[in-house]
Amino acid sequence: MAKMVNLSKSGIKHALTCDEERLRRWEAGEVTWPREPYRLALTEVTHLDPEDLGFTPTRRARTLTKTSTTVESVTRAPSVVDLVGPGEDEDVRRREFVGLTGAALFSAVLAPQAATRTADLDIEKIAATLVDYSTPPDGPINLASLADAVSAAKRNYQACRYAQVTAKLPALLRKLRAACTSLHGDDRLRAHALAAEAYHVTASILLKQEDKGLAWLAADRSVQAGHASQSPLMIGSSSRIITHALMDGGHHLAATDTARGAAQRMDADLSAPSPDDLSIYGSLLLRGAIAAASTGNRHTTAELLDEAAEAGTRLGHDANHMWTAFGPNNVLCHRVNVALRFGDAGTAIDYARQVELEQLPINERKATLLLDTSRAFLMRNQHDRALHILRAAGEIAPEEVTGRPTALRLVRDILATAPISVRRDAREYAATLGVNA
Numbered sequence: 001m002a003k004m005v006n007l008s009k010s011g012i013k014h015a016l017t018c019d020e021e022r023l024r025r026w027e028a029g030e031v032t033w034p035r036e037p038y039r040l041a042l043t044e045v046t047h048l049d050p051e052d053l054g055f056t057p058t059r060r061a062r063t064l065t066k067t068s069t070t071v072e073s074v075t076r077a078p079s080v081v082d083l084v085g086p087g088e089d090e091d092v093r094r095r096e097f098v099g100l101t102g103a104a105l106f107s108a109v110l111a112p113q114a115a116t117r118t119a120d121l122d123i124e125k126i127a128a129t130l131v132d133y134s135t136p137p138d139g140p141i142n143l144a145s146l147a148d149a150v151s152a153a154k155r156n157y158q159a160c161r162y163a164q165v166t167a168k169l170p171a172l173l174r175k176l177r178a179a180c181t182s183l184h185g186d187d188r189l190r191a192h193a194l195a196a197e198a199y200h201v202t203a204s205i206l207l208k209q210e211d212k213g214l215a216w217l218a219a220d221r222s223v224q225a226g227h228a229s230q231s232p233l234m235i236g237s238s239s240r241i242i243t244h245a246l247m248d249g250g251h252h253l254a255a256t257d258t259a260r261g262a263a264q265r266m267d268a269d270l271s272a273p274s275p276d277d278l279s280i281y282g283s284l285l286l287r288g289a290i291a292a293a294s295t296g297n298r299h300t301t302a303e304l305l306d307e308a309a310e311a312g313t314r315l316g317h318d319a320n321h322m323w324t325a326f327g328p329n330n331v332l333c334h335r336v337n338v339a340l341r342f343g344d345a346g347t348a349i350d351y352a353r354q355v356e357l358e359q360l361p362i363n364e365r366k367a368t369l370l371l372d373t374s375r376a377f378l379m380r381n382q383h384d385r386a387l388h389i390l391r392a393a394g395e396i397a398p399e400e401v402t403g404r405p406t407a408l409r410l411v412r413d414i415l416a417t418a419p420i421s422v423r424r425d426a427r428e429y430a431a432t433l434g435v436n437a
Helices: 002-006 007-015 020-028 038-046 090-130 143-158 162-181 185-208 212-228 232-248 252-268 275-295 299-316 328-341 345-354 362-380 383-396 398-402 405-417 421-430
Strands: none
Touching: 002 232, 090 162, 090 185, 090 212, 143 162, 143 185, 143 362, 162 185, 185 212, 185 232, 212 232, 232 252, 232 275, 252 275, 252 299, 275 299, 275 328, 299 328, 328 345, 328 362, 345 362, 362 383, 362 398, 362 405, 383 398, 383 405, 383 421, 398 405
């Protein structure tokens, strides 16, 4: 039960450290009934109103300090509010509370396992779809409906609702393949553009699952569809995912050259660039910078980052044109990642503190930044901050933590090296994710 309190929305927000002994003492009436953050967390876990759990405030709550939107604020201890609610039938309420929360905990423990099995089956269906070379069946094609479905897949991916995306991708990919085969003229070009985006999402999902073979296949399909669409923007966009796939396979030099070459081809036509042009162009430079950093080439990395920063300045704001989430804050996020790759945790944290988290337009980017920041604090042996920021990432995007091998490795690293003062919290959090010491 204590784990569920700590991992509730309020528990993560206020870095609660509830344990079984604290719950026992509340139940027995040995200590004052919970303060505000704990009351909220317990209510979230049990899905009951505060009054039904015996929470009756005896004095007016003080106003919480507004949380800053920078990453630095995640590392500071939050304000708390003291609320005491004994109630006349306090003992009865406590006994009811313990029984109800036990049921809630049981359900919560079982749910992630079922979700994991479902996600594995959906990945298998994606694999079967990617290697299906049979002739698509004839039937009516609704391009507007397909465009809506691709947009929904993109939005859900960027919101880190990965299970929802993977469940719908196989059917979407089959319909798009049929559209690309049966349509003609401009409709076929549009179908290829939509296919490029759908395969891009597919490759991104598979890369997060570290399924390199299938990810490469999907990325290649995205590039082929991008070229078939005859759209320079789609060609540039699909170049981003093939660069990512190359880098994930350890081909960092080829990835750098691919991203830089695609950006240069776009740059030749950017005399009057649109926001879409600048966003694709800048995102290619950022992907090339990450690849260059993986080779240890500081000069090329800095050059590409600075060019991307200039594109971000020209754009003037963080937006999600062409599904890129590109802008000045996104450039800072990539500087954090680059600093980590060079082993400079202090610089990574300095850049992270400059990021205005709320200006990042998608949760996937926010969660990735927080995971990088958590890794940076771990490198500096600041395990408490590393764990706190990791939990914050899980609050923003649960599936980014529970469903990604790289995030689970970070959990294991924190758990394996945590000092005694942090070890219990780390162990409890890891247990909720199914991670063993």
